[in-house]
Amino acid sequence: xxxxxxxxxxxxxxxxxxxxxxxxxxxxxxxxxxxxxxxxxxxxxxxxxxxxxxxxxxxxxxxxxxxxxxxxxxxxxxxxxxxxxxxxxxxxxxxxxxxxxxxxxxxxxxxxxxxxxxxxxxxxxxxxxxxxxxxxxxxxxxxxxxxxxxxxxxxxxxxxxxxxxxxxxxxxxxxxxxxxxxxxxxxxxxxxxxxxxxxxxxxxxxxxxxxxxxxxxxxxxxxxxxxxxxxxxxxxxxxxxxxxxxxxxxxxxxxxxxxxxxxxxxxxxxxxxxxxxxxxxxxxxxxxxxxxxxxxxxxxxxxxxxxxxxxxxxxxxxxxxxxxxxxxxxxxxxxxx
Numbered sequence: 001x002x003x004x005x006x007x008x009x010x011x012x013x014x015x016x017x018x019x020x021x022x023x024x025x026x027x028x029x030x031x032x033x034x035x036x037x038x039x040x041x042x043x044x045x046x047x048x049x050x051x052x053x054x055x056x057x058x059x060x061x062x063x064x065x066x067x068x069x070x071x072x073x074x075x076x077x078x079x080x081x082x083x084x085x086x087x088x089x090x091x092x093x094x095x096x097x098x099x100x101x102x103x104x105x106x107x108x109x110x111x112x113x114x115x116x117x118x119x120x121x122x123x124x125x126x127x128x129x130x131x132x133x134x135x136x137x138x139x140x141x142x143x144x145x146x147x148x149x150x151x152x153x154x155x156x157x158x159x160x161x162x163x164x165x166x167x168x169x170x171x172x173x174x175x176x177x178x179x180x181x182x183x184x185x186x187x188x189x190x191x192x193x194x195x196x197x198x199x200x201x202x203x204x205x206x207x208x209x210x211x212x213x214x215x216x217x218x219x220x221x222x223x224x225x226x227x228x229x230x231x232x233x234x235x236x237x238x239x240x241x242x243x244x245x246x247x248x249x250x251x252x253x254x255x256x257x258x259x260x261x262x263x264x265x266x267x268x269x270x271x272x273x274x275x276x277x278x279x280x281x282x283x284x285x286x287x288x289x290x291x292x293x294x295x296x297x298x299x300x301x302x303x304x305x306x307x308x309x310x311x312x313x314x315x316x317x318x319x320x321x322x323x324x325x326x327x328x329x330x331x332x333x334x335x336x337x
Contacts, residue, residue, distance in 0.1 A: 031274045031284075035291040042298035050298060053178070060183045063263075063293050065090070065245045067186035070264035070289055071193055072237030074280040076137075076230040077268060078197070080210035083231065084141040085126060086238040086264060088148035089119050091257025093242025095152040098161035098252035101168060108168040112243040119239020120232050122148070127228035145261075152254040161252040172247025182244045189237065194282040206230060207279065266292060266313045269320035292316060 043051040069086050076083045093115035100106035100114065122144065129140040172182045197203040208216045209226045217223045246252050270291070271284025296309045 028274055028276075031270060031291055032287055035287060035294060038291065038294045038298065042294065042301070046298065046301050049301060055297070055301075057179060059290075059293050059297050061180050061248070063289055064180070064182035064186050065241050065248065066260060066263045066267065067183075067286065067289055068189060068237055068241040068244060069260060070267040070285050071186070071189050071282065072234045072241070073264050073268050074193070074271075074282065074285055075206070075233045075237075076227070077280040078206040078210050079227050079230045080213065081130060081227055081230065082137040082141065083126065083234050084138065084261070085122065085144040085148065086234060086241075087257045087259075087261040088145040088152075089122050089235055089238035090242040090245060090260060091254065092122075092148045092152045092155070093119050093239040094246040094252045094256070095155045095161070095242075095254050097168070097243055097246045098164055099155050101165050102161055102163060108165050108171070112168075112171075112240075115243050116236055116239040119242070120236035123232040123235020123238075124228070126235065127231040130231065131224050131227045145257075149257060152257065156252065156254045158254065160254075162250075164246055164250050164252070168243075168247045169250045170247075172244050180248075182248055185240075185244060190282050190286055197282060202226070202229070262310070262313045262317065263289070263292065266317040266320070270316055273320055273323045288316075288320075 039051065049055065069090060073083060073086055096118060097108075097111045097115045100111040101108050106114075126137075126141055126144060129135050129144075130137045172180065174181045176184055197206070205216070205221050205226050208219070208221060209223050213223050216226075245256070267289035268280055268285050270288030271282075271286075272278055272280055274284045274287060276284065292313060296312055299308050299312075300306070
């Protein structure tokens with residue numbers, strides 16, 4: 001069982017930590033409370049600037065693609081696997097959409113479907129290498145990330161692709177009740193994944209496989225099938241994120257992928273520190289992402305430089321991992337008592 005599977009194993013059985021209920025409650029609510037506090041602080045210190053409809057829409061829109069990536073990432077993470085290739089799949093998919101629509105006259109709908117299909121196929125390749133061949137997921141998906149980065153430059157001829165079709169831009173930018181479509185796509189995917197995780201056999205199998213693969217195999221669960229499916233879903237959602245990104249920007253930069261790698265991981269791991277502690281979950285991931293967004297936006301409005309975002313994302317990821325490790329030790333001590 002991998003270390004990320006262990007992260008959720010103690011909650012997989014549905015048991016509660018005995019004798020630590022107050023700390024459990026504090027842990028579940030800490031980040032949501034910090035989010036509320038951050039909003040209040042920046043509302044007071046940035047009157048008429050932070051808590052405005054325009055700024056809220058900007059914050060939601062600027063992280064709509066990150067939300068899609070983070071949600072897709074939770075699928076393999078719940079099964080105990082690691083997928084570093086998500087941002088590269090997104091970048092490659094965006095490049096494919098840009099080239100097909102601007103240089104080959106392909107209908108944007110068909111180009112988008114091809115991009116999502118390619119994302120799923122790359123997820124299948126990840127599954128073959130990691131699940132089928134038994135290669136370490138971190139190393140394998142890092143290699144795929146590097147390869148896709150090169151392919152994005154090859155597909156675009158190392159050039160910026162501009163003037164994407166207006167229909168593709170409308171697909172991402174069109175508004176419903178003042179909120180861009182790209183944001184609604186992220187919320188829709190969140191609702192679907194929440195239902196899958198909480199209400200379907202596959203959602204329970206993901207958690208069981210992530211918690212203890214050997215026990216899952218003995219219970220009759222197709223461990224290889226579950227893990228492989230998680231990679232395919234992650235790849236497909238990453239491909240869809242690429243389509244949304246291309247529409248959002250109206251252009252495609254083949255070098256854009258790496259800048260989207262860390263934020264999804266920071267949000268997903270921060271999500272394990274709340275609500276259902278130790279378990280990669282939809283609501284926690286969303287709260288974690290919006291907490292990061294609020295803090296980074298507030299600091300930048302106060303005059304902080306752009307590098308603050310990278311510094312904060314990295315720090316949050318380390319803090320989330322430390323919290324998860326501490327929780328795992330606490331559970332182990334509780335079980336031995």
